[in-house]
Amino acid sequence: MIPEDIENRARNGLATREDALKLLIENPFELFDLADRLRRESVGDDVTYVVNRNIYITNMCKGGCKFCSFNQRDGYILTIPQILERVKAAHEAGATEVCILGGFIPKLDLDFYLDIVKAIKKEYPNISIHGFSPMEISHAAGVCDISTERAFRKLKKAGLGTLTGTSAEILSERVRGMICPNKITTEEWIETIMTAHKADLVTNSTIMYGHIETWEEKIEHLLILRDIQQKTGKFTELVPMPFMPYNNIIGEKMMREGKYGPGGIEDLKLHAIARLLLNKHIPNIQASWVKLGKKLAQVALNCGANDLGGTLMEDQITLASGGKNGEYLPSGEMEWIIGEIGRRPVRRDTYYRECK
């Protein structure tokens, strides 16, 4: 049984690191059940999803992250007309959001990003643009010798709706030193994301887990996010992203040692612990069907999650690392998955507002 004081703290948004560690050694069903109740109390029985499309503007990246299967040395960068073509297809398929993703290319300056945003907004003023990583923008600002805050303000003014909360991975210097030594540090990530929030940009938040990090480090990561949220209130959601070990350096090394990616039980625990620690702070926990698979994503909806993510249409990154859950989940199947567990499917926009 879960001690009453832990349950009370969780209910009031005050669960501690020790509480989380304690629940991890409990019977997992107790943990899942608590997370499920907290989810119901905070967001009810609605399960949201967004009709969107990922657009990869490039497949190149100089980031050198050892967990990535997507970075090419020589690859493409989409031109603006090519990007607009993809936005058009998304728009015609009923998407309310395009998610613009790419790699870290040091030579790109802020104008590159501004031009993309402006061009999309000009043609499709009603589509939300979600995209870019905090690290990319902070770097592009540096190239142009302007402050990061100013860069975010310019992007917002140009029409960027929301920024992604990626490149967070695990916010621990020990872990980052091993999996992405060239990436911004924990301190820099926190500062950059808070700067974005200060520039009035809303972002999501992410955790990429299941590689070399410990549970303590995962919990610490979630508490850092909670801390930021208490100060800025500008995170819309948490997207847990299980690590996939195929075709990348970290994964190959793990597999040689007989270790693989996280099993479904760890995935469910992570979603439940996230609900526990973020309750009252970040209301939305996403079960990513691309990473978890459709079946397990539905189970995660009973273990703390309340959002199924996007219909997507393409997810090159997951595909490259051995994901095989498909690249497109039609609204009809989303609603089936949600309705089958007695919940109400709700189509949302990027800001978690119901689409009428």
Add this chain to the structure above:
Amino acid sequence: MKNTIPDDIIQQAYEGNVTKKNALKLLEVPPLQLFSLADRLRKQAVGDDVTYVVNRNINFTDQCIGNCGFCAFRNQENYFLEKSDIIRKTKEAVELGATEVCIQGGLLEDANLEFYQDILSSIKANYPNIHIHAYSPMEVFHLAKKNGLSIESTIKKLKNSGLETMPGTAAEILSDRVREIICPGKLNTLQWENVITTAHRLGIATTATMMYGHVETKEERIDHILKIRDIQQKTAGFTEFVLLPFMPYNNPIGKKMIKEGKYATGGIEDLQFYALSRILLHTHIPNIQASWVKLGKKLAQVALACGANDVGGTLMEEKISSSAGAKNGENMEVSEIKWLVRTAGRKPVQRNTLYESIEAENDS
């Protein structure tokens, strides 16, 4: 977690006689409670070991005169393996440490029993130690008919040629209403039962399977599981129960479902039926298999916490065939099975077809 499962149902579960009415009630309780009950029963029945078998599937032909509406395999490539191909595949499997070959094919127009016997005796002549798990009840039924023999003498002949156990496939859902819709050309419920119980009587153990998530009702699934329980009480010939969630992609039944806005069973429903199978079969069939091919590796691990205690075979086929386009998800290394079992807090144990554990030479 507050338990809302009535005491008398829990009592019945431990005694192995949960009724149909109570099985339906169990589908109404919060799923996490159901999973937790099944997990406790599993622990009582078989402890914390999770078994797997190193085997190779050899599907010797996709030629089939059947007309099952759920099949995406029949006559796709129109291939037929000669006896020498089957021997070669068995050799490769033996060299990679397989303890079992699982041999099934389609229904051939001119199915000749001698050919089927010849496959068995040739394998046994070359590899006497490999266990032959072969021929579905439908194949046996078809062979008997084509060769003008009784089921009993057909199985006897196969057994004399080296057949050791049979897959309990072709069961789908043991309801003639359902079979009429999804596989009208297949043997009916009574005929399936007859082949299976005849095999059991002749000392050929079989698995039991259920393919669910298409046109059947939940009641029909429960009836199916209870029928398996009944047979087991009479023959004790089932080694395990394997749940196979239906995949609605690339086959006529599935296409029709999708047109009507129905898709594959969700993970929660899958887990509910793993749990319910454990509960209904408790004290009768100790082994419930989670098929990672159907569930995905991640959900298969979760199923281990909801009543399952076996992860099936390594499906060496995909490992050996270096055929282009083989995806990571279609192959499961023994080391990955062990990882999934251990990270679920359980102990991986290699078994043979009859669920006897095999001590690995160097268990890392």
